[in-house]
Amino acid sequence: MAPRAPSMFINKLALDLEFVIALALGAAAGLVLLLTSPLHKRTAITSWVALAAFTLVGAFSRLALVAQMARPAAILQGIADLGIVAVSLHALIAVLFRLVLPKVGLRTARIVEDLSSTGALITWIIIWLHGQGVEPGSLVTTSAILTATAAFAMQETLGNVLGGIVLQLDHSLNVGDWVKVDDVSGKVVEIRWRHTAVRTRNNETVMVPNAWLLKNRFTVIGASSDPDTAWRRWIWFPINVQHEPAEVIEAMEEAVTHADIANVLKSPAPDAVLMEVHAGYARYALRYWMSNPRHDDPTDSQVRSHVMAALARHGIELGVPSEERLISKDNENRAAWLHDEQIKRNMRALKGVDIFHPLEDEELRQLAEHLVATPFARGDIITRQGAAAHWLYVLAKGRVELWAERDDGRTHITSIDAGGVFGEMSLMTGEPRRATVQAATDVMCLRLNKLDFERIIRQRPDIAEEMAKILSTRMQQLDEAHRAAHVLPPKQGGGDVVDRIRQFFGLPPAPSARETRTGR
Structure with missing residues (x-):
């Protein structure tokens, strides 16, 4: 190899114009990478260190020229030119693929930048x-045996490289995809020459060789290119x-369909389904x-x-294998x-409800005999506005939210904590639900049906008037809560509350004030 003659340099202490341009472009590209994102800091610093090193080699070549050492000076200058341009090209390509192309909507995998x-x-x-003055073809011809030997020794590495290229060309795997590889499940964060990096939900990064992915089966759970990812569980x-x-099927489907659960799609x-019977x-x-x-x-x-x-x-009870079922027998006491x-x-729960204050202990005990424990999970819709349901709920545990339904959405009205009651107007008058009630936490309710309460009120029709006064007060409070939330209260049924109670339970009308005075 013939070194460049000293006559190629304009001046012993001057830098080649190409050398200056390449050095400036490489340094500028590194600065742009550093200022744009901390993620590119390593590339920027590496580029600057390499440029400084090759610039120092170029400086040594000038000193060699001053010392009349033409051949060493030419060799050093050649190394400096080669290195500075190579580093500058690497930095400029990094700017192109990491900054310029994403700005115009073109995102590529890291392996494309590397290639x-x-x-x-x-x-x-x-x-x-x-x-x-060296022909590259002559080097290839004379080193064919060396090249073949190196290729044979690096066949596994080459397989990984080719695997990464193939995965990118057919788009079977992309950065951002959620994949499952054997017992590893996670998100593809990087595709490099040798491996693909998968970050699990435990924030562990698993390196999977590209050659293995090319030869074996893997599952793409959610593709980054699909904005409407849906994964069935x-x-x-x-x-x-x-x-x-x-x-069973109806209860299970309604439990999820009527609840607001994060990350659960309404459609599909x-x-x-019933899968097996044992x-x-x-x-x-x-x-x-x-x-x-x-x-997940x-x-x-x-x-x-x-x-x-x-x-x-x-x-509905959970089942266990019959041979493992435990049978216990309690005595009558x-x-x-x-x-x-x-x-x-x-x-105790009924005594805390104001509408039941007029009842005697024996009457409360009769109602307590018929209360049904009714659990709800957080987010469950317990009852909807406008629904016809002739029962009330005593909230034994948890908290519920009351919502007013409107055409443009729904508005929060108030909250009810443990010890409260809701649905009393539907139980007493048959009026449709005045608000939607949703479980804010896991709750336990005690449900009282109309038929169970009807036995009490038929035995003592006079308590209808006392209960009507309490219901009127509660309706006023609910209407005030509606207005505080800037929501128009629902329309109430016509007639006096006590008359509506008597009519709903089939009781005779209350005597008028004149009939009471005359004893008629």
């Missing part, structure tokens, strides 16, 4: 060799075989569609909570004691 940088570097080396429940499948709608239990699956694969376990937990609460409300304790708890 472009390598291609530009190889092209520059060929041009540099040609400028040094299966939640399993063992149910006692004594329950009708239609009843959730569905339940000795003692049937295996059901609740299938729902998730919008964000990152939150927390969302599954929320769905299970809603379904479990719905099954309990419908009296213990069963009676447990029943009496439950009645006492129900009576």
Whole structure:
């Protein structure tokens, strides 16, 4: 290889124009990368250090010229030119792929940047060799055996490189995709020459060789190119075989469909299916569609909570294999004691409700006998505005929110904490629900039906008037809450409250004031 003669330099202490331009462009590209994002800091600093090193080599070449050492000076200058242009090309390509192309909406994988940088570097080396009087073709011919030996020794590395290229060319895997590789599930954060980096939900980064991905099966859960990602999840429940499948499926589907659960899509709608029947239990699956694969376990937990609460409300029991079922027998005294304790708890809950204050203890006990424990999970719609439901709920545990439904959405009215009651107007007058009630937490309600209360009011029709006064006060309070929320209160039924109570329960009309005075 013949070194460049000293006559190629305009002056012993002057820099080549190409050298200055390449150095300036490389330094500017590094500065742009550094100022744009901290993520590019490493590339910028590496470029500056490399440019400084090759600039120092160029300075040594000038000193060699001053010392009349033409051949070493030419070699050093050639190394400096080669290195500075190579580093500048790498920095400029980084600016192009990381800053310029994303601005115009073109995002590429990191391996495309690496390939472009390598291609530009190889092209520059060929041009540099040609400028040094060396034909690249002669080097390839004379080193064929060495090249074959190196390729054989690096076949695994080359397989990884080719695997990364193929994965990018056919778009089977892209940065941002959620994938499952064997027992690893996570998000693709980077595709490099040798490996693909997958970040799990535990914030662990798993390096998967590209050659392995090319040869084996992997699952793309959610593609980054698809904005409407929907991933179907299966939640399993063992149910006692004594329950009708239609009843179980309806309860499970309504539990998720009517609840507001984060990351659960309304469309496609959730569905339940009976998958297997075993000795003692049937295996059901609740299938729902998730919008964000990152939150799989927390969302599954929320769905299970809603379904479990719905099954309990419908009296549907979980099943166990018959050979493992435990059978216990309580004596009559213990069963009676447990029943009496439950009645006492129900009576305490009823005594805290103002509309039941006119009732005697025996009457409260009769109602307590018929209270039904009704659990709801957080987010469940307990009752909807306008619905016809002839029962009330005593809130034993938790908190509920009252909402006013409108054409343009719904507005929050007020909250009810444990010890409160709602649905009393529907129980006493048959009036449709005046607001939508939603569980703000997991709640336990005690439900009282009209038929159970009807026995009491028929025995003592006179309590209708006292209860009417309490209901009127509660209606005024609810109307004030509507107005405070800037919502028009619902229209009330016509007639006096006491007359509406008597009419709803089929009681004779209350005597007028004149009839009372004359004794008629």
